[in-house]
Amino acid sequence: MRITETNTLFFSQTLAYLDVYLPSQxxxxxxxxxxxxxxxTVFKHFVEEELHETVFSFCFKDCTRDCVYRFLESLKHRGNSPGTRNQRLATLKSYLEFVSQTNISIVPIYIEAKRIHAVKNPEKEKEVLSEAALNAIFSEPKNDRIGIRNKTLMILLYDTATRISELLNIRLSDIHLKKEGSYIIVTGKGSKQRPLYLSEKTVNHLKYYMSLYHPDDTDSSQHLFYTTIRGMKGCMSVGNAERIIKQYAKAARKKCPEVPANVHPHMFRRTLATQLYQEGTSLVLVSSLLGHSNIETTRCYAKPSEEMLRNAILSIQPSTEHQMTKKWKDQKEDCKRFCGLR
Known part of the structure; x- marks a missing residue:
């Protein structure tokens, strides 16, 4: 039997896709x-566990529309949310599109996958932290070396509205502390850099932290937040930062019921962005602070406050009422005729 191009192994191009195409192109x-x-990787597990194939037997021709639907149904049974299922589907479509650019025989397979619609994903109102909840969480760290590190991390996370990965990637060379206008340089998505200015209180916390963790550091490439394992300093992991925040939020919830059940690093970013918008900061400036390349991405943070809604309603209320005036006076016959009476 003649081997066709669609008999190419499905996972034969994943390395080039992940390590070359996505980062470089x-x-x-x-x-x-x-x-x-x-x-x-999840799709590979599906192929092995439910289709009983391997990476050395599953081909592009096997990735039919029915196969993809079966994969999505499997994810649903495993308890994956609509958003997660949509992300898995988008990845498959993207990968098939990449391969079809150099292998024309894959185009029909890509087109079939592209016709599969994403699952409807109802928008849920995303929680933000109230002022009381923020204060409760910030009050939890002890005034010891570890506590000061953790409190500084959370304060910077909130005050700069950075993504947790951006904050943990900050190095000493990215910090510029001056008498006026102290700021840090953050590298966001797409390796885009943006300056984020710090409040005076945040600068004081940062200086105190650095006096403990970087007192004599001459290596400007050192990460601002690090952990030491077997005597070696390394960048603090996202998972470690998440555990720290969840630990303090759990303790703070016992004292302040306003602390949400599931506090995560991104909630600090969302809280500041929402607060800025509600206080009158333009969406363009909020978008710039967050490092969004498209302002539409920022609109999810544009949640109006009750005061903004009330003012909007009041602004359209008429200030005066037009009084009706009589068009006639003491004309009884005209009045009777107008009312259809005798």
Whole structure:
């Protein structure tokens, strides 16, 4: 039997897709690429466990529309949310599009997959932290070396509205502390850099932290937040930072019921962005602070406050009422005729 191009092994191009195409041609960040890698890994597990195939037997021709639908149904049974299922589907479509650019026989397979619609994903109102909840969480760290590190991390996370990965990637060379206008340089998605200015209180916390953790550091490439394992300093992991925040939020919830059940690093970013918008900061400036390349991405943070809604309603209320005046006076016959009476 003649071997056709569609008999090419499905996973034969994943390395080039993940390690060359996504970072070099699409400019995706390492964390974004990791999400694509995870999606393809989950699909591989589906192929092995439910289709009883291997990476050495599953071909592109086997990735039919029915196969993809079965994969999505499997994800649903495993309890994956609509958003997660949509991300897995988008990854498959992206991968098939990449392969079809160099292998024309894959185009029909890509077109069939592209016709599969994403699952409807109802928008849920995303929680933000109230002022009381923020104060409760910030009050939890002890005034010891570890506590000061953890409190500084959370304060910077909130005050700069950075993504947790951006904050943990900050190095000493990115910090510029001056008498006026102290700021840090953050590298966001697509390796885009942006300056983020710090409040005076945050600068004081940062200086105190650095006096403990970087008193004599001459290596400007050192990460601002680090952990020491077997005597070696390394960048603090996202998972470690998440555990720290969840630990303090759990303790703070016992004292302040306003602390949400599931506090995560991104909630600090969302809280500041929402507060800025509600206080009158333009969406363009909020978008710039967050490092969004498209202002539409920022609109999810544009949640109006009750005061903004009330003022909007009051602004359209008429200030005066037009009084009706009589068009006639003491004309009884005309009045009777007008009312259809005798």
């Amino acid at each position: 699409r400019g995706y960040s390492p964390m974004t690429i990791d999400s694509y890698r995870d999606a393809l």
